[in-house]
Amino acid sequence: MAKKIGVAILGLGVVGSGTYKTLVDHHDFYLKTQQVDITVEAVLDKDLTKMKELEIPQDIIAKSIEEVVANPNVDIVVETIGGIGAAKDFVTTALREGKTVVTSNKELICKFSHELERIAKRNHCGLYYEASCVGGVPIIRTLLDGLQANTISEMMGIFNGTTNYVLTKMAQEGKSYEAALKEAQALGFAEADPTNDVEGFDSMFKLSILSSIAFHTKVPYTKISREGITKITETDILFGEKLGYALKLLAIGKNTDKGIEVRVHPTFISNTHPLASVNNSFNAVFVKGDAVGDVMLYGHGAGSLPTASAVVSDVLFAATHTDIKYSTFKNTSTAENNVKFVSDFTSAYYVRIFVEDVTGSLAKISGVFSKCGISICAVSQNGTATDGKIELAVITYKTSENAMKNALAKINNSGFGSVQTVIHIEDEPKA
Amino acid sequence: MAKKIGVAILGLGVVGSGTYKTLVDHHDFYLKTQQVDITVEAVLDKDLTKMKELEIPQDIIAKSIEEVVANPNVDIVVETIGGIGAAKDFVTTALREGKTVVTSNKELICKFSHELERIAKRNHCGLYYEASCVGGVPIIRTLLDGLQANTISEMMGIFNGTTNYVLTKMAQEGKSYEAALKEAQALGFAEADPTNDVEGFDSMFKLSILSSIAFHTKVPYTKISREGITKITETDILFGEKLGYALKLLAIGKNTDKGIEVRVHPTFISNTHPLASVNNSFNAVFVKGDAVGDVMLYGHGAGSLPTASAVVSDVLFAATHTDIKYSTFKNTSTAENNVKFVSDFTSAYYVRIFVEDVTGSLAKISGVFSKCGISICAVSQNGTATDGKIELAVITYKTSENAMKNALAKINNSGFGSVQTVIHIEDEPKA
Numbered sequence: 082m083a084k085k086i087g088v089a090i091l092g093l094g095v096v097g098s099g100t101y102k103t104l105v106d107h108h109d110f111y112l113k114t115q116q117v118d119i120t121v122e123a124v125l126d127k128d129l130t131k132m133k134e135l136e137i138p139q140d141i142i143a144k145s146i147e148e149v150v151a152n153p154n155v156d157i158v159v160e161t162i163g164g165i166g167a168a169k170d171f172v173t174t175a176l177r178e179g180k181t182v183v184t185s186n187k188e189l190i191c192k193f194s195h196e197l198e199r200i201a202k203r204n205h206c207g208l209y210y211e212a213s214c215v216g217g218v219p220i221i222r223t224l225l226d227g228l229q230a231n232t233i234s235e236m237m238g239i240f241n242g243t244t245n246y247v248l249t250k251m252a253q254e255g256k257s258y259e260a261a262l263k264e265a266q267a268l269g270f271a272e273a274d275p276t277n278d279v280e281g282f283d284s285m286f287k288l289s290i291l292s293s294i295a296f297h298t299k300v301p302y303t304k305i306s307r308e309g310i311t312k313i314t315e316t317d318i319l320f321g322e323k324l325g326y327a328l329k330l331l332a333i334g335k336n337t338d339k340g341i342e343v344r345v346h347p348t349f350i351s352n353t354h355p356l357a358s359v360n361n362s363f364n365a366v367f368v369k370g371d372a373v374g375d376v377m378l379y380g381h382g383a384g385s386l387p388t389a390s391a392v393v394s395d396v397l398f399a400a401t402h403t404d405i406k407y408s409t410f411k412n413t414s415t416a417e418n419n420v421k422f423v424s425d426f427t428s429a430y431y432v433r434i435f436v437e438d439v440t441g442s443l444a445k446i447s448g449v450f451s452k453c454g455i456s457i458c459a460v461s462q463n464g465t466a467t468d469g470k471i472e473l474a475v476i477t478y479k480t481s482e483n484a485m486k487n488a489l490a491k492i493n494n495s496g497f498g499s500v501q502t503v504i505h506i507e508d509e510p511k512a
Numbered sequence: 513m514a515k516k517i518g519v520a521i522l523g524l525g526v527v528g529s530g531t532y533k534t535l536v537d538h539h540d541f542y543l544k545t546q547q548v549d550i551t552v553e554a555v556l557d558k559d560l561t562k563m564k565e566l567e568i569p570q571d572i573i574a575k576s577i578e579e580v581v582a583n584p585n586v587d588i589v590v591e592t593i594g595g596i597g598a599a600k601d602f603v604t605t606a607l608r609e610g611k612t613v614v615t616s617n618k619e620l621i622c623k624f625s626h627e628l629e630r631i632a633k634r635n636h637c638g639l640y641y642e643a644s645c646v647g648g649v650p651i652i653r654t655l656l657d658g659l660q661a662n663t664i665s666e667m668m669g670i671f672n673g674t675t676n677y678v679l680t681k682m683a684q685e686g687k688s689y690e691a692a693l694k695e696a697q698a699l700g701f702a703e704a705d706p707t708n709d710v711e712g713f714d715s716m717f718k719l720s721i722l723s724s725i726a727f728h729t730k731v732p733y734t735k736i737s738r739e740g741i742t743k744i745t746e747t748d749i750l751f752g753e754k755l756g757y758a759l760k761l762l763a764i765g766k767n768t769d770k771g772i773e774v775r776v777h778p779t780f781i782s783n784t785h786p787l788a789s790v791n792n793s794f795n796a797v798f799v800k801g802d803a804v805g806d807v808m809l810y811g812h813g814a815g816s817l818p819t820a821s822a823v824v825s826d827v828l829f830a831a832t833h834t835d836i837k838y839s840t841f842k843n844t845s846t847a848e849n850n851v852k853f854v855s856d857f858t859s860a861y862y863v864r865i866f867v868e869d870v871t872g873s874l875a876k877i878s879g880v881f882s883k884c885g886i887s888i889c890a891v892s893q894n895g896t897a898t899d900g901k902i903e904l905a906v907i908t909y910k911t912s913e914n915a916m917k918n919a920l921a922k923i924n925n926s927g928f929g930s931v932q933t934v935i936h937i938e939d940e941p942k943a
Contacts (some may be wrong), residue, residue, distance in 0.1 A: 103661060103803050110517035110663060114728050211658070217804035219658025226657060227642075227650025230534060230824035232541060297545050355810055358789045372534050373648035373811060373821035379786055380807035390804035402833060 083112055086400040087122035087154040089143070089180075091171050092162035093131040096185045096212065099389030100159055101135055107393070109165075117400045125171075146171045150178040157396055160184040165192060174346045176200040176208065183395040185212035185388055191286040191302050209395035214287045215240055217387030219379040219394065220366045231271045231370025233295040236334040240287040241385045242382045243271045243278035243363035244310050244330040248347075252318045252328065258311065270362050280309035281345040284332045292334035292343055295368065300334070300343055301340070304422045306482075308346040317433060317502050320350045320474050324511045327357035331507065340421030349431055384436040425483045429458070429506035432475045432489070436498045445497055446473060453488035455480045458510040472501075476510045514543055517831040518553035518585040520574070520611075522602050523593035524562040527616045527643065530820030531590055532566055538824070548831045553585040556602075577602045581609040588827055591615040596623060607631040607639065614826040616643035616819055622717040622733050625724075631707070640826035645718045646671055648818030649811040650825065651797045655725045662801025664726040667765040669939070671718040673793035673813045674702045674709035675741050675761040679778075680791040683749045683759065689742065701793050711740035712776040715763045721772055723765035726799065729763070731774055735853045737913075739777040748864060748933050750770045751905050752780045758788035762938065771852030780862055780937045856914045860937035863906045863920070867929045868888045876928055877904060884919040886911045889941040903932070 088104060090097050104121055113120050123143040124132065132142055143149045149158065160182060160460045162168040168186050175182050177200060184190065189197075190210045201208040211221045215238070224233070239245050243265055249262035262279070265271035272478055277283050289302040310330050316435040318328045326349035350357055355377045359365040364382025369375055381387035436442040443460060456478040462471055477485075485503070492498040519535060521528050535552055542550050555563065563573055574580045580589065581766070589606040591613060593599040599617050606613050608631060615621065620628075621641045632639040635783040642652045646669070655664070670676050674696055681692035692800045696702035708714050720733040741761050749759050757780035781788055786808045790796040795813025800806055812818035867873040874891060881888055887909040893902055908916075916934070923929040 099803070107661065151713065217801075218807060219654055222658040223650055223654060225828055227653040227825055228821065229546065229828050230538065230542075232538070305932070321748035355789065358786065370821060371647075372530070372817040372824070374815075374818055376649060376809070378807070378809055381805045384805075387802040388803055390659065390661045390801060393803070395657055397660050398657055457930045 082401065083116050084120040086117050086119045086156050087152070088119060088157050088159060088396060089123035089125065089149045089152070089155045090121060090159045090161065091125045091146070091149070092160065092168075093124065093126040093128065093135065094161060094163070095385045096388045096392065097126070097159070097161035098131065098135060099385030100161060100392045101137070103386065103389040103393045104396070110396065115397050115401055117397065118397065119400065123149045123152055125149055126141050136446070137161060146174050150175050150180055154429065155180060155182060157181045157399055158503065159392055159396065160186060161392065162186070163188070165189050169193060172197060173200060176204055176206055179204045179206050181207035181209070183209045183212070183392055183399065185210070185392055187213040187283070187286040187290060191289045194290075195299065197271050207369070207399050209399055210290070211395045212388050212391035214290050215364045215366060216382040216384060217390040218364060218366065218378050218382065219376050219391065220291060221294060222394070222398070223378060224291070224368075228368065228373060228376065233368055233370050234336055235369040236292055236295050236366065237356060238288070238291070238366040239329055239356060239359050239364050240284040240331045240332045240366075240382065241278050241330060242364055243275065245359065245364065246270045247279070248313070248318070248328055248330065251313070251315055252322065253360075255315055255319075257315060258313055279311055281330065282309045284330060284345045288332035288334055288343055288345060291366070293462045295334065296336045296341055298341075298420050300341060304341070304343055304345040306346070306422070306424070310347050311503055313347055313504075314502065316472075317431070317504060320433070321431065321504070324476070325352050326350060326506070326508070326511070327352045328357060328504065331356070337423075340422045340423045342423040342426045344426065347504050349504055349508070351508045353506070393508070425481050427479045427481050429479050429502040429508070429510040430477045430485055431502075431506055432477070433501040434473045434475065434492060434498045435470045436473055436502060438469050438471045442471070442497060443473065445495070446475065446492065449491045449495065450477065450488050453484050455484055455488055476506070478510055514547050514549040515831065517548050517550045517551060518583070519588050519590060519827060520554035520556065520580045520583070520586045521552060521590045521592065521733055522556045522577070522580070523591065523599075523937060524555065524557040524566065525592060525594065526557065526816045527819045527823065528557070528590070528592035529562065529566060530816030531592060531823045532568070534817065534820040534824045535827070538750050538901065542828065546828050546832055550827065550831065554578055554580045554583055561921050577605050581606050581611055586611060588612045588614060588830055590823055590827065591617060593617070593821065594619070596620050600624060602927060603628060604631060605626050607635055607637055610635045610637050612638040612640070612830050614640045614643070614823055614830065616823055617641070618644040618714070618717040618721060622720045625721075626730065627685065636932070638830050640830055641721070641823035642826045643819050645721050646795045646797060647813040647815060648821040649795060649797065649809050649813065650822065651722060651809055652725060653825070653829070654809060655722070655799075659799065659807065660802050660803060662803045664799055664801050665767055667723055667795040667797065668787060669719075669722070670760055670787060670790050671715040671763045671797075671813065672709050673795055674706065674791065676795065677701045677793045679741065679744070679749070679759055679761065682744070683748055683753070684791075686746055689744055710739045710742055715761060715776045719763035719765055719774055719776060722797070723772070726765065727767045727772055729772075729851050731772060735772070735774055736928040737775040737777070737855070741778050743933055744935075745933065746795070747903075748862070748935060751864070752862065755907070755936070756783050757781060757937070757939070757942070758783045758786060759766055759935065760790070762787070765940065768854070771854045773854040773857045775857065778935050780935055780939070782939045837934070856912050858910045858912050860910050860939070860941040861908045861916055862933075862935040862937055863908070863931060864933040865904045865906065865923060865929045865931050866901045867904055869900050869902045873902070873928060874904065876926070877906065877923065879905070880922045880926065881908065881919050884922065886915055886917050906912050907937070909941055
């Protein structure tokens with residue numbers, strides 16, 4: 082006998098619509114392969130035109146969250162509204178009524194997993210959020226149930242498709258940042274206000290969630306050092322290519338003896354690294370485990386159906402695995418007392434600087450780095466002089482972030498140089 | 513309170529040793545992160561020197577399978593013996609005694625999953641085999657619990673590290689097949705008798721298991737068309753590179769309206785395909801789902817600790833998820849009556865042929881293909897004449913395998929040409 086499971090969907094945006102379609106289209110398939118008879122029992126959205134577009138039957142259109150949670154046929158509530166306003170209230174209400182919640186809401190989980198988990202536990206229901214991170218790529222399930230034999234020392238990822246699309250177009254077609262972003266907006270890969278993506282907030286939320294799971298302790302997003310891609314130029318990307326680097330907006334989490342180090346920033350990685358060939362709007366997560374070694378998962382990090390794949394896989398997991406109601410949280414929602422976060426991490430760097438085109442400029446710049454305790458791996462002059470200035474690209478050996486900040490400030494205050502771009506190198510520096 | 517779980521390990525070879533070490537080294541970690549107190553309660557191996565090497569306590573060394581299964585402290589039996597002799601007897605015995613089994617044995621699962629599953633069901637215990645396919649890469653868990661919302665139309669993978677190492681060395685260092693194989697043997701990546709790997713048997717077993725799960729029906733290995741890499745030369749690889757192809761031994765499963773199509777053979781894929789940059793002994797699985805689109809998992813497909821990662825993750829899964837004892841099998845162990853298998857599939861081809869160095873040879877060869885209904889995309893002459901012969905490389909458009917077999921036989925019987933290599937192209941043909 083197939084188990085009957087009723088689902089409610091809150092919010093019929095991109096992900097909610099995809100979830101509705103996926104559930105309806107696959108009803109018979111899930112009956113056959115998962116032995117569950119899943120039906121959508123309620124749908125809630127202020128925008129009634131969506132209901133018409135999706136041909137949603139009148140009798141499952143709900144008028145309020147109270148109506149949804151009072152419906153005894155609803156076992157699982159899917160939240161695809163986003164943000165931390167109504168979404169938070171609705172999820173809280175559903176959990177309080179003992180409904181298992183599946184959400185695609187990264188900001189909600191990143192900021193309130195602690196509170197929501199407690200409510201879920203108290204009410205003996207589940208809280209699942211595979212779709213909150215890296216779209217269709219089942220990285221949360223993999224960390225929880227596929228790599229859980231490992232202590233994870235490192236996680237690096239391309240968690241944002243918009244920025245990866247922009248950087249790919251800049252690298253492959255020599256486009257400027259502005260032109261590539263416009264193209265991404267025209268194609269629907271970037272929003273009209275792209276701040277959330279290009280400044281790294283989106284990646285930051287995901288890194289907080291995923292590193293909490295990987296490192297078995299809450300990693301608050303406030304501990305993540307964040308930098309976007311808006312200052313990157315084609316020149317930087319081309320220069321990196323010559324040295325054998327690809328430029329990616331990486332989210333990086335490391336768990337070492339010194340503590341947990343979490344950061345999001347544009348990064349040069351060796352072009353032989355598996356992440357280097359992840360292009361366009363594709364995402365990927367690279368994980369290092371003590372037994373398994375290097376593992377990478379690759380796929381669509383956003384989009385209606387790919388994200389719906391993650392939502393519905395969570396729904397099916399919740400529907401078929403009844404004894405692990407709130408197992409998605411395992412030491413992830415509260416920070417342990419003894420966890421340290423590393424703020425002054427070390428990295429090799431690429432620094433592009435405009436200097437006066439006079440004899441001795443290079444020596445002066447080198448002198449500043451040297452005084453700050455930073456060893457230079459290579460310096461090269463890039464292109465021709467503009468306004469009496471030349472462009473230097475400096476590659477340093479590994480140094481602390483504080484030493485680098487100090488050197489950059491000194492150069493900018495020196496009167497003979499102005500720093501254009503600074504990019505971390507997640508690899509040995511190359512000359 | 514942590515749940516107490518006792519494990520027995522049968523066979524202390526590469527994987528068994530890694531499993532023992534992983535369980536012992538991570539005891540406190542699993543207690544903290546999984547709330548299970550896992551101890552190794554019994555170990556069985558004829559070779560007692562292994563016991564000394566691993567410093568296994570005398571009191572857990574078992575003398576027989578009967579002693580292992582009679583031990584009330586043993587909840588889960590790990591089988592890492594391999595093959596279908598003792599391994600099959602021991603697994604059967606353990607399941608009959610109601611012990612959940614975790615195995616890394618691809619041949620056993622490929623050939624006897626049907627029988628073993630029935631025994632597991634009857635005795636209310638579980639049967640897990642993540643480690644049987646692609647080592648540490650958690651592809652089975654991903655198919656079962658991360659992508660289960662999708663109907664999977666395609667699976668392509670590099671399932672064998674030995675052959676991928678050999679092909680990578682041939683491609684990157686221009687080594688001959690023989691030289692690359694010797695190097696792999698010296699490094700321990702290939703066995704003294706490499707038949708199982710280089711002839712594609714290993715990939716075939718894995719494809720049978722993984723496509724059964726992906727397509728929700730038993731895919732017997734006898735339905736898999738198989739071809740190894742022994743006939744590949746550096747010349748072929750270089751020629752493909754010029755056209756923008758990488759050469760990989762791919763295991764391919766497709767589920768289309770015509771039926772299921774499963775094959776293992778050397779394949780040219782576009783060098784922009786994510787599988788193309790999977791090098792050395794790394795493995796990867798590429799999956800196409802109807803909602804999620806393209807997904808790829810990448811990692812170590814073999815080795816002591818990577819495979820132990822998969823074994824122990826299964827042990828932890830079995831230990832923490834008690835309500836899904838035999839859930840690894842979902843319509844995968846018996847073929848449905850209405851499943852069709854496609855034997856005459858279509859593909860584009862690369863064919864390298866020695867022909868007499870006389871006017872009209874190219875026309876004659878083209879004529880044979882044409883008569884067999886095969887359209888040629890490009891023909892090029894490769895290098896200089898040897899013994900009065902020249903080498904032609906022919907790229908065809910998509911054609912049926914039977915038409916190609918027919919054409920190749922005609923060329924070999926013609927007296928003016930002899931076929932050297934035939935390689936499938938999993939992409940549009942390129943001129």
